[in-house]
Amino acid sequence: MDPWQTHTSNTSRGAQAPREGLRPWLKLAAGVAAVLLFIFGIGTLASHLPGAKHMAEVIEERDLRATAIFYTDFKESSEGSEYIRDCLQYPPGRMPRTE
């Protein structure tokens, strides 16, 4: 079986482009090059935007995961909520609450 024999069913339309010859592979190489250019080229240039450098320093210094998609994906959500819980349950200068 040709390992690069491609799928052409109607439910996966992404696989319908021409797949023979060198051209598809050149397109793939160009796509990979564009991704690398974006990551290392534009990413580097964008870091010179106002505020971006400081933001990057904050993220690095605190080791934040700025890409997290849910609160359980980074520890600051639990640190923050537990700190706030302590602040609300044991507020200074008042009689402690009974739990």
Place this chain on the structure above:
Amino acid sequence: MADDSARGETSYVVIESGKTSLRDLYTKEDWMAIWMGFLILIVGLFIFVPRPPANMDADFTKYKGVMSEEAAKAPFKTIAWHKASAARKKISAGNEDYAKSLKSFLAAPSDWSSNPLDALYFSQEAADAKNAAAKEAFDKAKAAEEAALAKAEASEAAAAAAAFKDEALNKAAEDDIKAWTAATDKASKAKSKAGAKPFNRFPFLIGLAVALALFFGAGKAIMGESFGAFLPGFFFVFVLAVLAYMAETQALMKHWGFGFPLWAIVFGMLISNTIGTPKWVVPAVQTEYYIKTGLVLLGAEILFSKMLAIGKPGIFVAWICTPITLILTYWFGQRILKMPSKTLNITISADMSVCGVSAAIATAAACRAKKEELTLAIGLSMIFTAVCMVGQPAFAKLVGMPEILAGAWMGSTIDSTGAVAAAGAFYGQKALYVAATIKMIQNVLIGVTAFCVAIYWCTKVDCVPGKKVSGWEIWYRFPKFVLGFIAASIVFSLMFNTLGDDYSTAVLDQGVIRSFSRLLREWFFALAFTSIGLETNFQEFKPHFKGGKPATLYIFGQTFQLSLTLLVGYIMFYIVFPEITASL
């Protein structure tokens, strides 16, 4: 109802057929996703519940006692109060050795900057070099922490000598203690940077790939599909998912919040739109299967008790502003912009108003949006998140916004959960804590959103106008995995309340969820997004860009949310509940 003939030609995130039988319980993906998700959660409970941290109850009692005494003693949070609070936070099943081993096995690739191999393999020499480079910063941070502590102790002693009745001394002590907590935080981060350890992720990733291939392959076999055909393709999808994680962990992309969902789609599309998705890979390109199983796991992370984390103002900011924005944005898309696709409209509205990618996934699955619609919503979200993450704290600083208000505003309006933390940290420690907590409360909304959207679509959108829909019809159309998603949320929320806050936080939240099920959930989403990319054609995006409607919808909704949240946040935190703000 939506055109079924069209469904055969279009890639939907979730597809439902109009029949039901008992066989569905083991032949349909919706049900299989529920059983597989539940299996993982049960395994997690069996691992963590019998193994809580040693002396957990005694330690909780001790630290709570200290905080209680200190709170009654002084009008500010003393050094002992902060130390007890920090020690209480460290009581976690996730810090146990068995949990660390589990996390190592399930971990994604690590951070890197110029050499991608650093994400997978880090030698002893490289670790030593990194630690040596970070040592100077750590020593400096440690010295600063010690100096800040000495100053705070002296100030607190002076305030105590005046029986905490001298306001100037109290204020000086409070300020010095605040400076010490900030220095402690910096020293702690510097310590972790100076303590890098060598690692080799290759064996773990190979083991994980085999385990996940067997897990999902077994599910496929039970559903009557070919285990042998699924297996080889799965490894291809898994490798692309690993590459997507590696793109996320690259230093520059991490700073901009471009996470694995975006890269998984990009890499998948690069393959499918150039050389084409190989035929032998197709049986493992199972977007729905992975996404539904991941969503059932996500359900367990939606704990309703978290809603109360910051008291009533948090509920108002997160649970009043968000639904208003969601409904108004959807209405704007339908009535004003006249967006042709309702599913794209609701997916962008939920993504923008609730919590970015995770809300988009849940909503798209609940309303059976097309895959390219989910992709478009995620792409928009990531671009605007990058802008808001830098722009909002800068604006807040410019206008001199108070820290708590800035945290609440950013927490409720920046889409991506992680970007909220970054923007909060940019502004200050309290802003970070408030922003992350508000976002956590908002995250809980995705369960309600997905459920309501699924019901609305079954009963209203997918109907012939004027025709009454029977209960059975609604049942046929209802995406069943949403039941598993909601059930997991209810069961874990009930367990959380029944077992008590301390035990639940240490064992369920930090153990079962954060050290086990959420790591698997992320892998499942990475596999799902890779599959989306492998199934999507660039041409499918064209009709959606017509007239720039998605971007207009997003900008309208985001502008409204920014204004409404700022207003409600100010009213709630500074006019209605100022005592809560003062306690933070």
